[in-house]
Amino acid sequence: xxxxxxxxxxxxxxxxxxxxxxxxxxxxxxxxxxxxxxxxxxxxxxxxxxxxxxxxxxxxxxxxxxxxxxxxxxxxxxxxxxxxxxxxxxxxxxxxxxxxxxxxxxxxxxxxxxxxxxxxxxxxxxxxxxxxxxxxx
Amino acid sequence: xxxxxxxxxxxxxxxxxxxxxxxxxxxxxxxxxxxxxxxxxxxxxxxxxxxxxxxxxxxxxxxxxxxxxxxxxxxxxxxxxxxxxxxxxxxxxxxxxxxxxxxxxxxxxxxxxxxxxxxxxxxxxxxxxxxxxxxxx
Amino acid sequence: xxxxxxxxxxxxxxxxxxxxxxxxxxxxxxxxxxxxxxxxxxxxxxxxxxxxxxxxxxxxxxxxxxxxxxxxxxxxxxxxxxxxxxxxxxxxxxxxxxxxxxxxxxxxxxxxxxxxxxxxxxxxxxxxxxxxxxxxx
Numbered sequence: 001x002x003x004x005x006x007x008x009x010x011x012x013x014x015x016x017x018x019x020x021x022x023x024x025x026x027x028x029x030x031x032x033x034x035x036x037x038x039x040x041x042x043x044x045x046x047x048x049x050x051x052x053x054x055x056x057x058x059x060x061x062x063x064x065x066x067x068x069x070x071x072x073x074x075x076x077x078x079x080x081x082x083x084x085x086x087x088x089x090x091x092x093x094x095x096x097x098x099x100x101x102x103x104x105x106x107x108x109x110x111x112x113x114x115x116x117x118x119x120x121x122x123x124x125x126x127x128x129x130x131x132x133x134x135x136x137x
Numbered sequence: 138x139x140x141x142x143x144x145x146x147x148x149x150x151x152x153x154x155x156x157x158x159x160x161x162x163x164x165x166x167x168x169x170x171x172x173x174x175x176x177x178x179x180x181x182x183x184x185x186x187x188x189x190x191x192x193x194x195x196x197x198x199x200x201x202x203x204x205x206x207x208x209x210x211x212x213x214x215x216x217x218x219x220x221x222x223x224x225x226x227x228x229x230x231x232x233x234x235x236x237x238x239x240x241x242x243x244x245x246x247x248x249x250x251x252x253x254x255x256x257x258x259x260x261x262x263x264x265x266x267x268x269x270x271x272x273x274x
Numbered sequence: 275x276x277x278x279x280x281x282x283x284x285x286x287x288x289x290x291x292x293x294x295x296x297x298x299x300x301x302x303x304x305x306x307x308x309x310x311x312x313x314x315x316x317x318x319x320x321x322x323x324x325x326x327x328x329x330x331x332x333x334x335x336x337x338x339x340x341x342x343x344x345x346x347x348x349x350x351x352x353x354x355x356x357x358x359x360x361x362x363x364x365x366x367x368x369x370x371x372x373x374x375x376x377x378x379x380x381x382x383x384x385x386x387x388x389x390x391x392x393x394x395x396x397x398x399x400x401x402x403x404x405x406x407x408x409x410x411x
Contacts, residue, residue: 003207003244007315013185020190039242040190041144041182041205045315048287053294053314060393068315070277070346072207072244079388083397090395101395105313107277107346108389114216115245119197121227121238123220140344140381150322157327176379177327178281178319178342209344209381251353252382256334258364258375260357 001116001125002027002073004040009047009064015097016042022092023069030084031077054105065099068107074125075110082108138253138262139164139210141177146184146201152234153179159229160206167221168214191242202236205244211262212247219245275390275399276301276347278314283321283338289371290316296366297343304358305351328379339373342381348399349384356382 004027006019020042027033045052054062069089077085090101113125141164143156157179164170182189191199206226214222227238250262278301280293294316301307319326328336343363351359364375387399 003205003242011186013188016186016188017190020188024190034194036192037194038190038192039194039205039244041187042190043182043187045317046186049285049290049320050315050317051287051290051294053291053298053312053316055310055312057308057311057313058392058398062393068277068313072246079397079400082388083400086391086397087395090391090393102393104391104395105277105393106391107313107385109246109346109383109385110389111244111246114219115247117223117227117241117243118195119199119227119239119242121224121241123216123223124195126216126220140342140379148323150325153323153325154327157325161327171331173329174331175327175329176331176342176381178324179327180319180324183323209383246383248381248383251356252384254360254364254378254380255332256336256364256376256379258361258378260353260360261332263353263357 001037002033002039002071004072005068005070006040006042007045007052007068007070008043008066009045009052011044011046016044018096019067019093022096023071023089026085026088026092027071030088031073031081060102062103062105065103066105067093067099067103068105070107070109072109072111074113074116138174139170139176139208141209142205142207143177143179144182144189144205144207145180145203146182146189148181148183153181155233156204156230159233160208160226163222163225163229164208167225168218197239199240202240203242204230204236204240205242207244207246209246209248211250211253275311276307276313276345278346279342279344280314280316281319281326281342281344282317282340283319283326285318285320290318292370293341293367296370297345297363300359300362300366301345304362305347305355334376336377339377340379341367341373341377342379344381344383346383346385348387348390
């Protein structure tokens with residue numbers, strides 16, 4: 001159910017792919033997201049026609065390895081789960097791409113169960129009654 | 138008032154344009170959005186510098202025709218309206234581009250009336266009192 | 275804490291940069307955001323592989339200078355603050371890039387303090403108790 005956008009600089013497809021996998025694995029490990037529940041847009045910016053702008057907010061130094069991870073998911077995860085998620089994303093990104101945790105910026109935006117269609121034109125997790133009887137999984 | 142991001146693969150501008158029109162028409166038909174209330178970012182990904190990652194969540198098979206539709210709109214639409222919207226988006230996308238409904242993934246994120254400026258530096262739908270008298274539409 | 279996506283057309287990196295700076299300065303001036311609290315994705319669309327679609331909603335005429343500004347920030351700002359923000363963004367964009375206020379479209383999406391990690395794998399503004407003692411700023 002998470003829908004994830006990852007934005008970074010550079011032109012290495014392998015790094016981009018590794019970033020996506022790291023974030024997905026962290027979601028699976030810390031929130032119990034099913035492994036196949038993966039919907040990601042991964043974008044490398046060239047620094048000319050598209051750019052990332054950042055600064056050293058809170059004294060956390062950033063450089064051109066910066067990664068922005070924007071996660072949309074349904075409401076309901078606890079603060080503890082979210083902090084575990086951030087920790088795990090940063091660690092897996094570091095482990096697999098060498099990008100240091102200081103360069104990983106994460107934002108979460110929440111919605112509700114009825115705000116998702118995973119295909120077939122259906123709201124698979126809509127509350128009962130929102131669709132004709134029998135249409136719910 | 139919807140702000141829509143559509144992400145897909147491929148390099149066919151006509152398909153991209155048709156996807157945008159299909160989503161707008163579905164919003165108009167199912168939610169009563171005014172036809173001119175259209176704000177869309179349509180992006181084709183090349184699979185190298187930018188990628189989509191997806192899997193067959195809930196057993197719904199996806200392939201390289203996958204389309205991610207992310208809609209930001211003000212809160213207030215019912216579950217019935219949302220499910221009708223997803224159905225209509227999937228059907229219109231299929232009808233006009235051949236992309237099968239299984240490949241259409243939709244997420245909705247909601248905000249409030251004061252969270253929009255449609256131009257001119259004004260919050261056109263801000264509650265009365267939030268702007269100088271006479272500034273409201 | 276704002277995370278900002280700016281989407282526009284054209285290929286002028288200086289304009290893109292100026293748009294980003296204008297939005298950040300407006301956030302600082304009207305919401306009191308710290309100047310270093312800057313996280314932006316700035317994207318120019320070529321009109322072929324990626325496009326912006328817009329119309330003259332509410333009679334506000336748009337053209338190819340259109341700029342979409344999508345701001346994610348924590349909840350808590352008043353309607354007055356938001357309207358001041360929109361005004362200032364439009365004015366600074368006009369002043370610095372020549373793009374008229376009618377062409378500046380802004381959306382805000384809100385989340386909460388625990389929904390942010392500014393680096394180091396930590397939720398810097400999580401409520402006390404969500405992380406081990408001593409981990410809070």
